[in-house]
Amino acid sequence: MLRFIVLAQLLITVFYLGKFGLAVVFFTAMFLFLMYIWITRHSLPKDYSRLKWEEMPWLYEGIARMASKAGIGMPYVYILDDYIPNAYSFGSSIVLSLGLFEVLDEEQILGVAAHEIGHIKNGDTVIFPLVAYGRYLMLFLSSIITVFVHTTMAALISFGLCILYEIERVKFLKRREFKADETALYLLDRPFSLKEALEELKYYEDLRINVRASALPGIEPNIERKQKRSLMDTHPTYDERIWKILAEIEGRAFRDTLK
Numbered sequence: 001m002l003r004f005i006v007l008a009q010l011l012i013t014v015f016y017l018g019k020f021g022l023a024v025v026f027f028t029a030m031f032l033f034l035m036y037i038w039i040t041r042h043s044l045p046k047d048y049s050r051l052k053w054e055e056m057p058w059l060y061e062g063i064a065r066m067a068s069k070a071g072i073g074m075p076y077v078y079i080l081d082d083y084i085p086n087a088y089s090f091g092s093s094i095v096l097s098l099g100l101f102e103v104l105d106e107e108q109i110l111g112v113a114a115h116e117i118g119h120i121k122n123g124d125t126v127i128f129p130l131v132a133y134g135r136y137l138m139l140f141l142s143s144i145i146t147v148f149v150h151t152t153m154a155a156l157i158s159f160g161l162c163i164l165y166e167i168e169r170v171k172f173l174k175r176r177e178f179k180a181d182e183t184a185l186y187l188l189d190r191p192f193s194l195k196e197a198l199e200e201l202k203y204y205e206d207l208r209i210n211v212r213a214s215a216l217p218g219i220e221p222n223i224e225r226k227q228k229r230s231l232m233d234t235h236p237t238y239d240e241r242i243w244k245i246l247a248e249i250e251g252r253a254f255r256d257t258l259k
Contacts, residue, residue: 001168002131002134002165002168002169002172005138005161005164005165006134006137006165008137008161009137009138009141009142009158009161009162009165009240010025010141012141012145012154012157012158013059013141013144013158013159013164013175014144014201015033016145016148016149016151016154017144017145017148017149020148021144022203024141024144025141028140028141029136029137031131032137035133036129036130036133039129040062040090040091040129044205048078048079048080048081048195049078049079049081049097050073050076050077050078050079051078051079058104058106059067059077059109059110059113061075061129062110062113063075063077063094063110063113063117063119064104066110066114066117066187066188067239069119069186069187070117070118070120070183070187071121072092072117072121073092075092075093075094075116075120076092076093077090077096077113078093078094078095078096078097079095079097079098079214080095080096080097081097081098082097082098082099083095083097083098083099083102084099085099085100085102085103085104085201085204086099086100087100087112087113087115087116088116088117088134089117089119089120089124089125091125092120092125094113094116094120096109096112096113099204100112103200103201103203103204104197104200104201107190107193107196108193108194108196108197108200109196109197110188110193111184111188111193111194111195111196112194112197113130114184114185114187114194115180115181115184115194116180116182117128117183117184117187118180118181118183118184118187119176119180121183121185122176122179122180124176124180126247129175131169132164134169135165135166135169138161138162138165139162141158142155142159142161142162144157145158147156148161149195158160160209165171166218169231169234170234173234174234174235174236176235177235177241178236178241178244181194181241181244181245181248182244182248185245185248185249185252191245191249192249194245195242195245195246195249198238198241198242198245199242201238202238202239232244236257
């Protein structure tokens with residue numbers, strides 16, 4: 001759905017602005033692409049260190065085993081020097097903060113890692129940044145149409161497409177989070193470890209306000225206190241994810257009894 005919304009915005013721009021609109025689309029897309037390349041190559045600040053096997057054999061081997069089961073190469077694993085429990089993925093890499101090791105046991109940390117492997121397996125580490133940059137493209141083209149096209153209908157349609165993109169973006173990203181959890185359950189030797197990790201992390205959500213990088217797939221929802229929760233949150237809540245995990249595990253057990 002998102003691609004069709006973007007395509008509609010592009011067609012409106014070209015239809016009303018002709019060659020100028022085509023040039024705007026081309027150079028804006030090129031700029032966002034170059035920005036994407038630059039950011040992905042500079043994603044690791046100095047407080048990250050790459051995990052070596054001898055440092056945590058249980059973690060390294062557990063991730064290698066799950067990656068093999070998922071049919072992907074061994075991800076790069078980085079440890080973030082931060083006491084706040086956090087995890088996310090980008091490219092073919094997984095980032096785990098030191099804070100996770102303070103509040104979770106080994107099986108629960110593997111559950112968190114399985115969720116991030118799920119994102120890599122499902123292509124979210126590429127899709128999420130593209131969806132984020134799609135917002136900038138939609139807003140910029142809508143501004144161009146508003147300024148250069150003196151037609152109220154064109155401006156309203158373009159602005160409406162921006163709103164529709166935001167609504168669909170939220171739905172899309174939430175679905176991808178649930179899908180990463182589902183993938184993780186099939187990778188884990190003990191699926192309940194992901195549920196238990198989420199239950200533990202619920203108690204630390206206030207610490208992670210303003211920590212999350214929204215363009216990157218991560219373990220945590222868009223952190224806010226309940227009374228401030230927005231309709232445009234791109235992550236499902238912990239409770240929603242835990243409920244889905246329980247439903248998936250129970251459904252799998254029921255299917256196994258029918259075999």
